[in-house]
Amino acid sequence: MSETKVSRRTFLRYLLGTGALAAAGGVGVGLTQGAQAALARTDKPKARYALIIDTTKCVGCGACVRACNIRNHLPEGKSYVHIVQKGDAKHPWFMPVQCQHCADAPCARVCPTRATYHHESGVVLINEKLCVGCKYCEVACPYQARTFDEERGVVDKCWLCLDWVSEGKEPACVQSCVLGARIFGRLDDPTSEVAQLVASGKAKPLHPEFGTHPAVLHYIIEG
Amino acid sequence: MGQTAWGWLIAIYLFLGGLGAGSFLMAAFFELSGWRYRSKFCPVALVGATVSGPLVALGSLLLIFDLGAGRMQPWRILYMFTHFSSVMTWGIYILSIFIPLALVYGFLELMESEPWLKGFVAARLPWLLRNGRTYRRWVAAVGSVFAVATAVYTGVLISDVGPAIPLWSQPVLPFVRIPMLPILFFISAISTGMGLTFDISATIADPEIQRRFRIMDLSHILLIGLENIAIGLLFISALSSGGSAAESARIVLYGPLAVVFWVGVVLVGLAFPFVVHAYAIGRGQHSLASGVGSGVGIVIAGLLLRYMIVYAGIPAAL
Numbered sequence: 019m020s021e022t023k024v025s026r027r028t029f030l031r032y033l034l035g036t037g038a039l040a041a042a043g044g045v046g047v048g049l050t051q052g053a054q055a056a057l058a059r060t061d062k063p064k065a066r067y068a069l070i071i072d073t074t075k076c077v078g079c080g081a082c083v084r085a086c087n088i089r090n091h092l093p094e095g096k097s098y099v100h101i102v103q104k105g106d107a108k109h110p111w112f113m114p115v116q117c118q119h120c121a122d123a124p125c126a127r128v129c130p131t132r133a134t135y136h137h138e139s140g141v142v143l144i145n146e147k148l149c150v151g152c153k154y155c156e157v158a159c160p161y162q163a164r165t166f167d168e169e170r171g172v173v174d175k176c177w178l179c180l181d182w183v184s185e186g187k188e189p190a191c192v193q194s195c196v197l198g199a200r201i202f203g204r205l206d207d208p209t210s211e212v213a214q215l216v217a218s219g220k221a222k223p224l225h226p227e228f229g230t231h232p233a234v235l236h237y238i239i240e241g
Numbered sequence: 242m243g244q245t246a247w248g249w250l251i252a253i254y255l256f257l258g259g260l261g262a263g264s265f266l267m268a269a270f271f272e273l274s275g276w277r278y279r280s281k282f283c284p285v286a287l288v289g290a291t292v293s294g295p296l297v298a299l300g301s302l303l304l305i306f307d308l309g310a311g312r313m314q315p316w317r318i319l320y321m322f323t324h325f326s327s328v329m330t331w332g333i334y335i336l337s338i339f340i341p342l343a344l345v346y347g348f349l350e351l352m353e354s355e356p357w358l359k360g361f362v363a364a365r366l367p368w369l370l371r372n373g374r375t376y377r378r379w380v381a382a383v384g385s386v387f388a389v390a391t392a393v394y395t396g397v398l399i400s401d402v403g404p405a406i407p408l409w410s411q412p413v414l415p416f417v418r419i420p421m422l423p424i425l426f427f428i429s430a431i432s433t434g435m436g437l438t439f440d441i442s443a444t445i446a447d448p449e450i451q452r453r454f455r456i457m458d459l460s461h462i463l464l465i466g467l468e469n470i471a472i473g474l475l476f477i478s479a480l481s482s483g484g485s486a487a488e489s490a491r492i493v494l495y496g497p498l499a500v501v502f503w504v505g506v507v508l509v510g511l512a513f514p515f516v517v518h519a520y521a522i523g524r525g526q527h528s529l530a531s532g533v534g535s536g537v538g539i540v541i542a543g544l545l546l547r548y549m550i551v552y553a554g555i556p557a558a559l
Contacts, residue, residue, distance in 0.1 A: 102559045115559055124403060130329035131320035150317045151309020153246040154329055160405040160557050166246065171309025225559070228404040 058138040063121050065140035065233035067183060068205040068212035069192065070221045071114055072238040075199035078103065078112030085194030086116075089179060096165060098176035099191055113239075114200075116191070117142060117163040117176035118224060118232035125155035125164065133172075140233050141180055146172045160228040178234065205234075212236075242497055243489065243554040244406060247399075250307040255395045255547040256433075257300030258336075259426055260540065262392035263434020265293035265343055268350070269381035269388070278374075279453070282354065284446035289438040290350035294343030297391065301336050328401045332394050339387035346380045349373060392430035396423030399554070406554040407486035411478045421478070422550065425471040432464040433543035436514075440536025444529060451527045458518040461535075465515045472506070485555040493553050501549050510542020 083097040090098065099116040119142045126134040126142065133148035134155055149172040156164040156173055164175045179189035187193075192202040203212035215221040221236035268289025271277040277286040311317045321333045352362045353373060362370050369376065399409045400420035413419050439457050443450045451457070479490040493502045514535035521527045 113559070124405065127326045128329065128401065130324050130327040130333065131317070132324045133320075146310075148317070148320050149309075150311030150321060152307075152311065152321075152329060153309075154327070154402075156246040157244055157399075157554075158402040158405050160403070161559065162405075162556050166309065168309075171311070171313055173309075225557075228557070230404075 059135045060138045061136070063136035063140040063142075063233065065119065065121070065205050067139060067141070067178065067234055068203060068216055068221075068236060069178070069189065069234055070201040070212050070215055070236045070238060072199045072201065073104075073111055073113050074238060074240050075197045076112045076114060077197060078110075078114075079196075081194045081196060082114055082191035082200065085190040086176070089190035090174075098163070098165065098174070100162070113224075113237070114191075115161055115163065115224070116235070117178075118161050118230070119178065119234035120230035121233040122229065122231045124158045124160070124230055128154045128158045130154065137180065139180070141178045142175075143177055143180070144172070144174060146170070146174075149173060160225065160230065161232075242492060243408075243552050244556055247307075247551055247554075249548065249551075250303045252548040252551040253544065254300040254303045254307075255399070255426065255551070256544040257296050257303070258395045259392050259430030259543060259547075260433045260437060261293040261296035261300065261343065262339070262388040263430040263432070264289040264296065264438050265339075265346070265384055265388040265434070266392075266431065267434045267438040268293070268346070269385045272377055272381040273385075276454070282446075284443040284450070285438045287350050287354055288442040289434070290343070291347040292437070293388070294340055294347050297336065297343060298340050301340065328394065328398045332398055335387055335390045335394055339384065339391050342380060342384040342387060346377070346384055349377045349380060389427070392427045393423045395430075396420070396426035399550070404557055407482065407484060407557055408475075408479055408489035409550070409554050411475055411482070411486060413474065415478070421471060421475045425468070425475065426547075428464060428468045428471055429543050429546055432461065432468065433540050435461065435464070436536040436539035436543075440532050440539065444527065444532035444536070448527070448529045448532070451521065451532060452525065455522070455525070458522045461514060461518045461539075462522070465511050465518075469511060485557050489553045489555045492555075493549060498549050498553055501545050505545035506542050506549065509538040510546070513538050 078101050080101060083099045083101060086092070086097045086099045087094075092098075099114050102113045102115055103110050104113055105111045119140060121140070123134065123136070123142050126136065130152065131148045131150055133145045133150075135143060135145065137143050151166070151171040151173065153166055153173060156166060164173050166172075167174050179187075183189060188202045192200040201212055201215070203210040205213050205216065207213055208217070212221070215238070216236055221238050223232040224235065224237050226232075266289075268277075268286045271283060271286045271289070277283040305315070305318065306312060308318075311321075318333075321330060324330045349369075352358045352370065359370070397420070399406075400422040401410075403410050409420075409422055411421050413421050413424065435457065439450075439454070440461075476490045476494065479486040481487075492498050517527070517531045517535040521531065
């Protein structure tokens with residue numbers, strides 16, 4: 019009798035142990051699957067594209083803001099692009115700002131869930147399946163490029179219209195710019211216009227003193 | 242005013258994290274120094290141990306409530322354990338160790354002073370009651386490490402945003418590249434913890450206790466002095482670095498947050514308690530009203546300090 023009792027207890031113990039292992043395994047698989055859901059993730063980003071904003075041509079018309087709003091089905095008044103007015107009242111000039119796709123992205127560093135990551139093209143993306151909506155990245159972005167989607171409870175931002183770009187087209191903000199203040203192209207092709215503008219130093223990263231090494235966006239600013 | 246991503250829920254959380262950690266440290270100090278056993282009943286240890294866990298847990302609940310997708314799909318919170326370059330990941334580890342430890346500590350204190358709980362423990366877990374002091378010492382010692390971590394991390398969390406919010410990442414001194422906020426929040430955690438456990442709770446339980454622990458008045462004077470220096474340096478540094486940091490300092494010193502700062506933080510939380518404690522040192526004891534009053538002032542000011550810092554965080558100019 020006592021033998022069956024012991025073996026039953028041992029059996030129960032094994033059962034419990036297996037259950038705990040399965041639960042831990044389930045959590046582990048869940049976590050890895052979540053992390054894997056973001057494909058083409060890289061730790062060593064190298065920008066494949068460049069988007070150069072020529073502020074000497076921009077008049078602040080807001081076409082890029084609107085195009086981004088429509089392209090990304092954003093609610094009225096919301097956009098991944100915001101236009102900063104510079105200069106004084108007499109001589110204003112305009113600087114459209116959006117995600118700079120930094121190589122040392124603070125948003126990716128502070129994200130507790132690894133939701134923000136570098137795509138192999140150097141573009142900074144958000145895996146919405148991992149985002150908890152803590153808004154730490156929104157606070158930590160010195161370019162104020164991130165917005166919070168109240169409805170889905172996740173943070174979102176410019177993704178360089180990567181689907182269009184990989185088909186060889188241009189992002190919506192670039193297509194919509196009637197003044198040619200936005201120049202888009204491949205940075206890894208040294209003969210392209212953008213690569214030459216960046217190489218010559220005519221187009222520079224915005225606020226390099228932030229130390230985040232903006233990789234995709236560059237600005238042509240007079241003076 | 243400042244950044245809009247984080248609001249009063251975060252401010253209250255930062256405050257509760259500090260208050261809970263400070264209360265724990267007070268109780269642990271009384272336990273480890275043996276002061277707790279000077280009298281039969283020690284309100285500081287009892288209140289400090291029992292409130293710290295629930296306070297920090299409540300704060301964490303507010304934090305979860307501030308989440309977007311994580312509130313609707315709470316299992317996503319598990320992902321927050323996975324990224325060690327994020328201070329928030331450290332925080333969630335610290336909280337998940339500190340809160341259970343503090344709750345256990347509260348239980349170990351309650352089982353001594355609550356007759357029904359003592360009866361229950363004596364009947365079911367006699368070994369726990371027999372070695373109560375040993376268990377309390379261990380929990381107090383290990384918990385203190387995590388209490389300090391909790392208090393400091395609340396400051397590291399928001400100062401780690403670096404150039405994005407210049408006020409939050411101001412260094413201690415221009416040549417000391419350590420951020421000021423973790424230090425300021427730690428000082429405030431200790432003084433609010435003292436305010437809650439000693440000035441408020443212990444004074445209500447036994448107004449005579451002030452006579453036996455006159456060191457508390459001196460400690461308060463010291464902490465008020467340190468907090469003064471920390472706040473002073475923070476705003477001098479912010480003003481002199483210009484840009485958004487100076488703008489943050491201006492809205493605190495003579496802008497929309499001036500009332501919160503000058504009345505709430507400086508008058509209620511620093512000047513009034515300073516006068517009360519300096520007077521108490523001379524007189525040798527508090528009245529019930531002055532003891533409790535200064536404690537309430539310090540605790541309220543701790544909340545307003547976090548509120549002020551969160552709302553004064555102006556993003557860097559582009």
